Amino acid sequence: MNQLHLLKTHYNFLSRFYDLSDWFFEKFRYKQIRPIVWSHARGKTLDLGVGTGQNIPYYPNHFAKTVGVDLSEGMILRAKKRASLSGKSVEFYQMDATALNFSDNSFDSIVSTFMFCVLPNEYQLQALHECCRVLKTGGRLILLEYTYSNNFFRKLWMKILSPYLALVYKAGFNRITMDFLKLSNMWKLETDQFLYKDIIRLVVVQKI
Numbered sequence: 001m002n003q004l005h006l007l008k009t010h011y012n013f014l015s016r017f018y019d020l021s022d023w024f025f026e027k028f029r030y031k032q033i034r035p036i037v038w039s040h041a042r043g044k045t046l047d048l049g050v051g052t053g054q055n056i057p058y059y060p061n062h063f064a065k066t067v068g069v070d071l072s073e074g075m076i077l078r079a080k081k082r083a084s085l086s087g088k089s090v091e092f093y094q095m096d097a098t099a100l101n102f103s104d105n106s107f108d109s110i111v112s113t114f115m116f117c118v119l120p121n122e123y124q125l126q127a128l129h130e131c132c133r134v135l136k137t138g139g140r141l142i143l144l145e146y147t148y149s150n151n152f153f154r155k156l157w158m159k160i161l162s163p164y165l166a167l168v169y170k171a172g173f174n175r176i177t178m179d180f181l182k183l184s185n186m187w188k189l190e191t192d193q194f195l196y197k198d199i200i201r202l203v204v205v206q207k208i
């Protein structure tokens, strides 16, 4: 079984408890951040790694239709319920970010929140390559991810927490998504800022 298959199985199981396990962080941390993330999205938008649909209430009201994809059917099932409760029009697909089943130049924006900190480093280049392929030229890739703090004590605390994070979410603070973005000369940096202390980072790049 490869790592993506394990991730899928894990998130299918976790989908039942995900919103509960993340409740505190959603309420006191992410809720304030998500509207800022979505203010960068334009036109036809893909929510990559849609999860249980925590972004859905923040989809701009003027968006005609947003597309949500996730590796896990269990997570998508929850996202579908959230979409119907919020009255937002969303098309869902079970899909792997490293092999997107969309034509080239399909989207104006891609938003991905906390998916790249779950995706193992060895799959990141392929997922970024797929994002680039399905985005139109001038389209935006909008990423919200955790990174290790530069503050000694905060970093130490994050190191202590990381086995829990790996066990429960299969996530890590050690993903090098920004390095992979810099490796490719397909992107122009638009925004790079921290939205929570120096650990939650918003990166917006434009496809050249």
Ligand SMILES: C[S@@+](CC[C@H](N)C(=O)[O-])C[C@H]1O[C@@H](n2cnc3c(N)ncnc32)[C@H](O)[C@@H]1O
Pocket: 004, 007, 008, 011, 048, 049, 050, 051, 052, 053, 054, 055, 069, 070, 071, 072, 075, 095, 096, 097, 098, 112, 113, 114, 115, 118, 119, 169
């Ligand atoms: C930590 S959750 C974040 C969910 C949501 N974006 C949010 O902000 O609450 C990570 C999600 O990424 C999904 N995921 C992980 N690897 C993926 C892949 N290769 N393709 C698509 N989705 C993936 C997981 O199934 C999970 O739903």
